[in-house]
Structure formats: structure tokens, C-alpha cells
Amino acid sequence: MFAQVPGPIGIFDSGYGGLTIFDKIRKRMPAYDYIYLGDNARTPYGPRSFDVVYQFTRQAVERLFEEGCQLIILACNTASAKALRTIQQQDLPRWDADRRVLGVIRPTVEVLGELSRTRHIGILGTTGTISSQSYTLEIEKLFPDMTVTSEACPMWVPLVENNEYDSPGADYFIRKHLDHILAADPQIDTLVLGCTHYPLLWDKIKQFIPQHIHVLAQGEYVAASLENYLMRHPEMEARLTKGSQSRFMTTESEEKFAEAASLFLQDPVEVSQITIEG
Known part of the structure; x- marks a missing residue:
């Protein structure tokens, strides 16, 4: 063909x-x-x-x-x-x-075993990625002892696509989802940026989470x-x-x-x- x-x-x-x-x-x-x-x-x-x-x-x-x-x-x-x-x-x-x-999901999941000490993982992604449970299922296969909490962040991609990711207005939407996922599981020590747009939000994300939490960008x-x-x-x-x-x-x-x-x-x-x- x-x-x-x-x-x-x-x-x-x-x-x-x-x-x-x-x-x-x-x-x-x-x-x-x-x-x-x-x-x-x-x-x-x-x-x-x-x-x-x-x-x-x-x-x-x-x-x-x-x-x-x-x-x-x-x-x-x-x-x-x-x-x-x-x-x-x-x-x-x-x-x-x-x-x-x-x-890109499997290569990302494979490194979690080396990064997380608490074995509590947070997944940040689009509505589609989160609803598919692809990360959760892949983590369960490789690391059945891990606890996974997921958070859909539907506004994060538009913020990046419209070049608003570094604006003061982005703070609300970024902080909202970070607060929500960390409240759902305070033991999370590794956050996976499960969308390729999210690394552009890196600096903002780091502002709103405790220093001990590892943020995993996929590239x-x-x-x-x-x-x-x-x-x-x-x-x-x-x-x-x-x-x-x-x-x-x-x-x-x-x-x-x-x-x-x-x-x-x-x-x-x-x-x-x-x-x-x-």
C-alpha cells in the first residue's frame, strides 16, 4: 500500500x-x-x-x-x-x-516506579484521557501497589493554545485543579502531566504545589x-x-x-x- x-x-x-x-x-x-x-x-x-x-x-x-x-x-x-x-x-x-x-502513555508510566516513594500518583489530563482511564489501567498492570488519582483539566489546553498560559488569569484554573487533586489524596508525591501541552504550564504548576512533589513531563x-x-x-x-x-x-x-x-x-x-x- x-x-x-x-x-x-x-x-x-x-x-x-x-x-x-x-x-x-x-x-x-x-x-x-x-x-x-x-x-x-x-x-x-x-x-x-x-x-x-x-x-x-x-x-x-x-x-x-x-x-x-x-x-x-x-x-x-x-x-x-x-x-x-x-x-x-x-x-x-x-x-x-x-x-x-x-x-506516549506506556513510556511515561514505566518511569513511575523510580520516582514515587509514597506510591501515590496523580494524573492531570484532558477530559478524554482521564475518562479513558488509560493511565490508571497501565499503572495497575505495571505497579499494582500504586494508588492513582486523576483530575481532568479541560481549560488547560485552551490556555496554552491561546497563549494565555503565563497570564494572571491562568492562575485560577491551574490552582483549582491542583488543589482538588491534592485534597483528594494528600499522599501524592508524583504528578504526571498527562497532556503534551501542560509542560508550558510548568512554572505555574510548581508555584501551587509543595516542593516535595515531583512533576513528570513526558518529553x-x-x-x-x-x-x-x-x-x-x-x-x-x-x-x-x-x-x-x-x-x-x-x-x-x-x-x-x-x-x-x-x-x-x-x-x-x-x-x-x-x-x-x-
Whole structure:
């Protein structure tokens, strides 16, 4: 169905947040080629149903495969929670059994065993990620002794997407959810930022929590996990091109994406607008 030639690593997100994952991956593995696709025209994915998130994610993955990607990271917690398993089990065997689509939830959960002493974990995420219980189920599989408390933060992504994340008005919404989750379980010592937008709220979050609480942003852990994956799968590593080139695609305005991307990456980017169809 797709051309069998070496190609780049694809990174997909519903919007800009996945750039926090892309940034860490590219810094850790700068030799590879990358294509980043943001479905900004249809963001946010968080409140959408499982079926819609799956449909949108499948369309994006198929487009990245058409662009030559051999391996795709769903740098979106909602897509990882609601679409990854179905794509892996149903779509990949039909498209190309040798290509891979990986998510961000498992690599994040794997590091919790080293970080938490109280074994009480807090998950902050979109409504979609929290309602899917993907983090809770994954933690139960790997660390059945852990207690998990989750908190949906529906206003946090809009704050980031609208460049209001550092404004005084953001304080109310950030503090509200932090107070709520810590009141629900005062023994929490590790908070997982279960959305790729949330690292931009890092400074605000740290203001409103006790100093002993570890805040886990996903980028470095996902990057380390991907590097390890390629070491363990040399057959996939051989299918990836290495020209240190990065391309960016968006389903919305090129100008708007470039402006937002410069906030996430601290670098100007060139981006092309595309249309995704099922």
C-alpha cells in the first residue's frame, strides 16, 4: 500500500502540544529525519468521542505513512488513549505490518516506579484521557501497589493554545485543579502531566504545589524510550533516514502554526498547510 523505502520518523499531535515531545526526541536523536503533523483545524481532541478520535488519528497516521514515515509517535495522550490500540491491532496489519505506531502513555508510566516513594500518583489530563482511564489501567498492570488519582483539566489546553498560559488569569484554573487533586489524596508525591501541552504550564504548576512533589513531563522519558526501542529493533532503525531534516505540517493556518511553534521550540519553523481526508 505504501512505498517500501527508508523514511523519516513521524510525530503526530492534535495541535501544538506534541512539539514538547518532538523537541526532546530531536535533541536526543538529532541525526534522524522527522515529520511533525499537527491537526490544528480539529483540535482539541480531549472532549471528543472514542470513535471520532480514532477516525481523526487514523487519517493522520495514514497521511504520515503516505509521506514515507516508517515509525510514528502519537505525541498526543488523547490519541494514545483512544486510538493507539485499534490502529495497532486493526489498521497496521492491513496497511503494512512492518511499520510501527507508538504512544506516549506506556513510556511515561514505566518511569513511575523510580520516582514515587509514597506510591501515590496523580494524573492531570484532558477530559478524554482521564475518562479513558488509560493511565490508571497501565499503572495497575505495571505497579499494582500504586494508588492513582486523576483530575481532568479541560481549560488547560485552551490556555496554552491561546497563549494565555503565563497570564494572571491562568492562575485560577491551574490552582483549582491542583488543589482538588491534592485534597483528594494528600499522599501524592508524583504528578504526571498527562497532556503534551501542560509542560508550558510548568512554572505555574510548581508555584501551587509543595516542593516535595515531583512533576513528570513526558518529553525526556518518551525520547529515551524511543531511543531504547530503536536499539532493541535494529530492523526498524535501518528503515529510518538520517539527514537531520525536520518538516512541519498543519491542517490549519501556516502562519498561526509557525507563531505557536516558535514558543514551543524557541526556533522559527517552516510549515506547510495540508488537508486530511479519510
